[in-house]
Amino acid sequence: MRRREFLGGLGILSLGFEIGCGPSPIVKHARESGTFAPNAWVSIRRDGGVVVEVDKVELGQGVTTLYATLVAEELDVPIDAVETHYADSLPAYRTSSGMQLTGGSTSTRDGYLPIRKAAAAAREMLVGAAATTWGVPPAECRTEGGFVIHGGDRLAYGALTVSAASRPVPSSPNLKPRSAFRLIGKHGRRVEARAKVDGTAKFGIDVRVPNMVRAWVLHGPVFGANAISVRSDKALALPGVLDVFAFPGGVAVVAEKTWQAIAAARVIEVTWDRGVVAGLDTEKLRAAARADTSRGDEQLQTTKGNADKAIANAATKIEAFYEAPYLCHASMEPLNCTVHVRGKKVEVWAPVQSPSVVQAAVAEVVGVSPEDVLVHTTLAGGGFGRRTHADFAVQAAQIAKRVGRPVQMTWSRESDMTQAQYRSINFARMRGALRADGNVAGIDVHLLGQPLLEESIAAFGDALPFPRAFVDTIRGLMATNTLPDLGSLEGFDNTYEVEHRRIAFTPIRTKLPSYFWRAVGPSFTCFALESFIDELAHAARVDPFEFRRRLLPVGSRARRVLDMIAPAWSAPKAPGVGRGIARITYAGETEVAEVVDVELVAGRIKVRRVHVVVDCGLAVNPDIVRAQMEGAVIFGLSAALDQEITLANGVVQQRNFDTYPVLRMFECPEITVTIVDSGEAPTGVGEPGLPPIAPAVANALFALTGRRLRRLPLQKELDVS
Amino acid sequence: MKLEINGVSVEAAVPAETPLLWVVREEAGLTGTKYGCGRALCGACTVLVDGEARRSCVVAAGDVAGKKVTTVEGLADNGVLSALQEAWLAENVPQCGYCQSGQLMSATALLAKKREPTDADVDAVMSANLCRCGTYPRIRAAIKRAVTALVGKP
Numbered sequence: 052m053r054r055r056e057f058l059g060g061l062g063i064l065s066l067g068f069e070i071g072c073g074p075s076p077i078v079k080h081a082r083e084s085g086t087f088a089p090n091a092w093v094s095i096r097r098d099g100g101v102v103v104e105v106d107k108v109e110l111g112q113g114v115t116t117l118y119a120t121l122v123a124e125e126l127d128v129p130i131d132a133v134e135t136h137y138a139d140s141l142p143a144y145r146t147s148s149g150m151q152l153t154g155g156s157t158s159t160r161d162g163y164l165p166i167r168k169a170a171a172a173a174r175e176m177l178v179g180a181a182a183t184t185w186g187v188p189p190a191e192c193r194t195e196g197g198f199v200i201h202g203g204d205r206l207a208y209g210a211l212t213v214s215a216a217s218r219p220v221p222s223s224p225n226l227k228p229r230s231a232f233r234l235i236g237k238h239g240r241r242v243e244a245r246a247k248v249d250g251t252a253k254f255g256i257d258v259r260v261p262n263m264v265r266a267w268v269l270h271g272p273v274f275g276a277n278a279i280s281v282r283s284d285k286a287l288a289l290p291g292v293l294d295v296f297a298f299p300g301g302v303a304v305v306a307e308k309t310w311q312a313i314a315a316a317r318v319i320e321v322t323w324d325r326g327v328v329a330g331l332d333t334e335k336l337r338a339a340a341r342a343d344t345s346r347g348d349e350q351l352q353t354t355k356g357n358a359d360k361a362i363a364n365a366a367t368k369i370e371a372f373y374e375a376p377y378l379c380h381a382s383m384e385p386l387n388c389t390v391h392v393r394g395k396k397v398e399v400w401a402p403v404q405s406p407s408v409v410q411a412a413v414a415e416v417v418g419v420s421p422e423d424v425l426v427h428t429t430l431a432g433g434g435f436g437r438r439t440h441a442d443f444a445v446q447a448a449q450i451a452k453r454v455g456r457p458v459q460m461t462w463s464r465e466s467d468m469t470q471a472q473y474r475s476i477n478f479a480r481m482r483g484a485l486r487a488d489g490n491v492a493g494i495d496v497h498l499l500g501q502p503l504l505e506e507s508i509a510a511f512g513d514a515l516p517f518p519r520a521f522v523d524t525i526r527g528l529m530a531t532n533t534l535p536d537l538g539s540l541e542g543f544d545n546t547y548e549v550e551h552r553r554i555a556f557t558p559i560r561t562k563l564p565s566y567f568w569r570a571v572g573p574s575f576t577c578f579a580l581e582s583f584i585d586e587l588a589h590a591a592r593v594d595p596f597e598f599r600r601r602l603l604p605v606g607s608r609a610r611r612v613l614d615m616i617a618p619a620w621s622a623p624k625a626p627g628v629g630r631g632i633a634r635i636t637y638a639g640e641t642e643v644a645e646v647v648d649v650e651l652v653a654g655r656i657k658v659r660r661v662h663v664v665v666d667c668g669l670a671v672n673p674d675i676v677r678a679q680m681e682g683a684v685i686f687g688l689s690a691a692l693d694q695e696i697t698l699a700n701g702v703v704q705q706r707n708f709d710t711y712p713v714l715r716m717f718e719c720p721e722i723t724v725t726i727v728d729s730g731e732a733p734t735g736v737g738e739p740g741l742p743p744i745a746p747a748v749a750n751a752l753f754a755l756t757g758r759r760l761r762r763l764p765l766q767k768e769l770d771v772s
Numbered sequence: 773m774k775l776e777i778n779g780v781s782v783e784a785a786v787p788a789e790t791p792l793l794w795v796v797r798e799e800a801g802l803t804g805t806k807y808g809c810g811r812a813l814c815g816a817c818t819v820l821v822d823g824e825a826r827r828s829c830v831v832a833a834g835d836v837a838g839k840k841v842t843t844v845e846g847l848a849d850n851g852v853l854s855a856l857q858e859a860w861l862a863e864n865v866p867q868c869g870y871c872q873s874g875q876l877m878s879a880t881a882l883l884a885k886k887r888e889p890t891d892a893d894v895d896a897v898m899s900a901n902l903c904r905c906g907t908y909p910r911i912r913a914a915i916k917r918a919v920t921a922l923v924g925k926p
Contacts, residue, residue, distance in 0.1 A: 111867030111905045240864060247869030248857045250804020250844035254870060257803035310786065310794035383808055383816060383870040383904045432806070432870025433904045464809040674864050678910070682867055685906030708813040708902060717895040719908040 074217075081216030089176055089220050091143035092169040093122055099197050099209030101126060102134045103170075106144035107153040107162070108404055109137070110434035111682075112737045113675035114158045115243045118166055120672060124234045125170035125227060126208075127194040135242060140406035140426035150407040154439050154567065156638065156735025159671055163733050164226075171224035173215075180214035181206045229669075229730065238674050243430075255402035255429045256461060258389045264293060266450045266460040267312035269302040269319065270470045273326030273701040274563055278302050280322045286315035295319060298449045300470075305454055309461060327562040329701045333377065333476060336559065340478040340499045341372065349497060349555040352540045356551035358482075361493030365484030367590055373481065373579040374762040376695035378474035378568055381711060384432020385467045388447035391457035392417055397424040397448070398457075402431030404439040412441035416448040435686070436567035440472050468711060469703040472566030473696055475501035475539065476559070479579035489591040491602065493551030494583075498576070500539045501565035502558040542573035542742065543580055546609040546636040547602040563698070569686060570738040573635060577742030578691075578749070578763060581633035585750040586759065595632055595750065596620045608727075609634065612642040612666050615725060619646040619662035627651075628659070629755025633746035637739035642666040642727075645684070645743040647720070649751035656692055656766050658720040658748060666727035668734045676736050677724040683740030684722055689714040691745035692766045773837050777802065778846030788834025792826075793817045795833045796843055804844035804873045808902070815901030818874035819843050825881035825900070844873035847880060856880055859918035860911075867905035875901045879915055888919055 074082070081087050085097035094102045103122045107114040115135045123130040138144050144151045147161065174194055181199035182189040184206065191201055198205040229236075246252035270276070281302055283295035291311035295304050302321055306312035362368060388401040390413070397417050403409050406426035414421040431438055447460040462470070477500040484492040543554045568574060588598035596617065603610040613634055624630055627650055634644040648660040663680045670676045693712045697704045705711040749760050752769070762768040775782045777800050784790075784799040796805045796819065805828060808816030812827035819828045820842035847854045853861070856879050866872045875898065882889055882897045889897075894915050903911070 109868075111869065113867070240861060241866065244861050244864065244866050244869075247866035247872050248844075248860045248876060249848055249853065250802065250873050252869050253803070254806075256807065259803075308794065308798050310790050310798065313794075314787070314790075381904060383806070383814070383868065383902065385807065431868060433868045435904075461807070464811075464814075678864060678867060678907075681909055682906035685908065686904065707811055708809050709811070713814075713902045713904060714906075714908075715899040715902065716908045716911065717899045719906075719912075722909055 077220070078216045081213045085212055087173070087176075087212035087216050089173050089216070090169045091141070092166060093126070093173045095173060095177070095208050095212055097209050097212055099207050100134060101128055101132055101197070101208070102136055103166070104138040105135050106138040106146070106151060107158045108402065108428050108431050108434065108438070109243060110153065110404070110431045110438070112158065112679060113241060113672060114153070116239065116241045116672055116675060117159055117162065119242045120234045120239060121163070121166040122170040124232060125167050126174050128197045130234055130239060130242065132197060133242070137428050139428070140410050140424070145407060150405060152405040152407065152439065153434070154404050154436060156641070156737040156739065159733045160640070160735050163671065167226055168224055171226050172221050175221045175224045176215040176218040177208055177211050179218040180211045184214065235671050236669060236673070239672055241675070252430055254384050254432050255387045255389070255400065256384055256432075258400040258429060258459060260389060260391060260400065260457040260459075263389065263457040263459055264305055264307055264454060265309040265312050266447070266458050267304045267309065267316050268446060268460060268462055268466060269304065269316055269321055270300070270466045271321070271323035271326055273323070274328045274470060274703060275300055276323040276326035278321050279324050282320040285318040289315050289318075294454065296453065298446070301446060303450045303460070305450065305458065326701055328698065331561055331563055331698050331701045333697045336476055336561070337374065337478075340559070343499060343557065344480070349557045351553070351555050353544065353552055353554040356493065358493040358495045358551040358553035361551035362482055362484040362495060365492035366487045367485040368482070369484065369586055369590055370480070370482045371583055371586060371761055373479045373582060375477045375575045375578060376697065376763060377476045377563070378690055378694055379468050379471045379696050379705070379711060380433070380435045380437035380568060381468060381708070381713065382431070382433030382435060382437060385462050385464055386437075386443040387459065387461040388444045389457060389459040390444070390447045390451035392448070392451045392455070395419050395423055399424060399426045399444060400429055401426065401444060401447075402429050402434070402438060403441070403444065404431070404434050404436070405441075408439065408441045409444045412445050413448040416445050417452050435569040436571070437472060439567060442472065464708070465706045468706055471696070472564050474568030474574060475503060475565035477539070477575040479576070481579060481583040483583060483587050485587060485591050489593055491549050491587060494549050495552075496543050496554045496579070497557065498540055498543070498555070499557045499559055500575070501561065503539050503565055503567070503571070505558065506565055539572050540576065541571065541638070542576035542635065545577070545580055545634070546604065546607060547584070548604055549602065569683070570637075570741040573637065573742040574690070577633065577635050578745040581635075581743060581746035582749050582759070582761065585631070585746070585753065589753070599632070599634065608642045608666050609636050612644045612664050612727060615664045615727065616644040616646050616662060624648060629751040629753070631747040631749065631751030631754060633743035633750060635739060635742045637742070638735065640734040641736060641739040643680075643739045643743055645747045647744070647747040647751050649748055649755060651755065654770070656748065656752065656769065657718065658688060661720050661722045661744070663722065663724045663740060664727065665724065665736065665740065666729055667736045667739070668729050668731035670726050671733050673726055676726055679736040680724045680740040681722045683738065684744050685714055685719060687741040687744035688720075688748070691748050691763060693764050695764050695767070773834060775800070775833065775836060775841060776839070777841045778843060784833065786833055788832060790833045791829050792819065792831040792833045792836055792841070793828040796828060796841070802843050802845050806870055806873060808871070808874075813902075814871070815874040815878060816871050818877040818901065820877055820881055823881065823884055825878045842877075844876055847876060854880070855918040855921045856883065856914065859914040859921065862917060863910045863914040865907050865910040865914050867907055871901060871903045875903065875911055879911070879918075882915070883918065883922070888923060889915070
């Protein structure tokens with residue numbers, strides 16, 4: 052039995068096979084290969100090697116180290132003894148609402164117990180096998196360093212693989228108590244880091260398949276343009292060039308080598324059609340949103356109390372309009388995908404966040420069933436949500452279908468940026484009021500943006516990274532136009548106790564796709580809300596820290612995190628420094644508060660220091676939590692200060708890092724991260740550090756200059772205002 | 773043309789104007805050097821040419837004939853990592869890791885020029901290399917750590 056077939060047949064912890072009805076697949080596999088694999092995640096070879104199948108993509112968030120840590124902990128082996136392998140697209144790994152998916156800061160939260168259980172089950176079976184050999188009760192045995200030990204007797208795991216395989220698979224194996232943790236909650240080195248410093252790490256772009264050719268893609272100036280005519284005679288005459296052809300959304304240049312394809316691409320003349328977003332202009336979208344003060348046709352997400360009445364009757368009223376642009380993910384590794392179409396079987400090698408989505412999308416293009424598409428997930432050079440989409444895999448499959456040989460398609464940086472799936476342009480009309488005692492009377496939010504869920508469902512149909520029942524529910528709501536767009540609106544309540552609240556949404560419908568971008572809705576909603584809370588605090592003449600504190604429930608995690616950032620808020624500061632604060636309850640689970648110190652140097656916003664306090668429950672690897680906070684702050688600062696995607700007459704104006712700048716080291720602030728010591732279950736950390744940075748900087752700039760910047764990116768707004 | 777990459781002679785049948793990046797990746801088979809932007813804006817493709825940090829995506833292969841090219845694969849000595857590589861591990865620098873080859877090459881060139889760079893030196897040189905994951909604070913710390921390790925040695 053091939054390993055893939057064997058693994059494909061294993062479900063979660065392989066519960067339910069009958070002992071006594073012939074040898075189980077686990078026993079058969081152990082007898083044939085010597086490898087003990089009680090479930091789809093953990094296996095132990097005859098030589099004692101422990102392997103964990105990582106069914107999530109490593110995007111830099113540290114999931115490889117997470118899996119290795121959990122398995123090493125429960126199996127009582129050193130972490131260096133655990134080999135990690137990135138799992139193929141097999142049914143056993145469809146564990147995220149029926150999909151194999153990495154996203155939404157869920158890997159630690161969702162994997163913490165199942166992966167430990169997978170390892171603990173293996174351990175229990177190994178102990179059982181050894182105890183039987185010795186004729187002693189399993190409870191008298193212990194494990195250490197890859198051995199089962201009883202008194203002076205010891206048996207290596209590798210010697211027990213066949214006997215352990217015939218033990219019953221425990222459905223609820225004993226997990227190690229927290230007091231016995233050697234690895235979880237401790238600092239540890241990242242297990243995949245060595246390959247990332249010696250050049251051996253294999254990303255999607257590094258995949259090499261025998262007989263492989265390369266494809267470079269020309270995309271039109273307007274998003275989604277199709278070629279009307281292609282003049283390729285000069286290109287085809289160049290050495291190594293195999294084919295040039297138009298396909299939906301682009302022109303493929305196929306050559307033996309990438310440099311041959313790039314050179315050929317320069318001499319190809321293409322006439323493009325007007326594309327799907329001809330005429331789209333972000334300035335016009337802004338003007339329309341500013342003009343849209345209508346009430347009545349918007350989708351209501353929340354109504355609590357009577358915000359209109361409370362605001363109308365209040366002593367002090369404030370209204371503000373916040374804006375944020377389209378954004379691009381701009382991962383360092385440009386989009387790429389390697390595909391081999393062999394008759395009715397398709398093999399894909401790619402850095403993707405959802406192999407399941409790729410399977411479905413590629414199957415449709417090639418005309419096979421999703422089970423006939425096998426996806427090998429590679430390391431990914433960043434993802435930030437972009438790689439949950441399958442658009443680039445679809446293009447690679449279209450090319451591969453025609454070429455016959457394995458094809459590695461790479462997008463240029465310009466394609467990566469102009470043919471992106473963008474974080475929506477967003478506008479928020481915020482109204483709020485203070486009672487005479489300075490407390491919040493009510494808040495009214497009207498968000499205008501592209502409807503993320505609606506568009507995702509339209510783009511993917513059944514290949515969406517959501518369960519079917521959910522998709523059907525959404526479709527039903529869409530059909531009646533009563534879908535409150537949860538993805539876009541998330542984050543507007545932020546745990547604040549406000550008696551009267553109204554949150555509503557008006558979709559902006561364009562043909563430019565909007566998509567999941569690190570922190571999704573809160574990447575904007577937190578900017579609008581936390582800036583507005585600051586405006587209310589200043590109007591109430593209350594310290595912004597204290598104002599927030601009064602709005603947070605006594606005894607809440609949110610309030611505890613805010614209290615922990617108090618020293619940073621009240622620390623002495625030099626003249627010329629503005630200090631700002633913002634916080635978030637992310638996805639109802641992770642709490643983050645940030646305090647920033649900002650200066651203006653010759654008109655340039657300089658963020659000097661960022662203090663972060665995070666409560667993510669138990670920090671499985673505190674240093675990776677710290678790294679994720681640092682990374683989210685820096686990623687968020689790039690967007691807060693400088694980044695925007697604008698369109699003029701349907702053409703994306705930013706094409707590379709000169710016009711879509713990423714923060715560079717000389718502008719990187721000093722970042723201090725404090726992690727709340729918590730015994731609660733772990734929660735996600737990939738996204739929550741991002742949303743507070745933009746409002747914290749805007750609030751600091753207000754403190755410094757008295758000017759309230761309500762539009763991102765802040766530097767541009769500062770320059771024009 | 774004949775190139776010397778990491779001390780090994782590489783014969784590449786490519787036009788002289790072919791970017792060194794693709795010769796390194798597809799002719800020499802060294803994939804540690806990455807394509808990021810194609811315009812010397814991001815630094816992911818940084819290699820050393822006679823010890824100088826160069827963005828290989830805009831360096832014509834023909835211009836480096838007869839010069840010594842070093843890529844990330846050439847930093848370790850028989851599997852023994854350089855002080856910078858070790859420091860990178862100790863500080864848990866890499867996240868996605870895609871930019872790190874370029875970061876290490878820029879840092880290597882920096883330390884070759886200045887044994888004890890100031891913070892400003894580090895910021896000036898390393899600002900040529902983008903990192904989307906936000907590893908800059910750790911890169912700074914790792915360079916300091918490597919300097920300590922190198923200067924501490926006789």
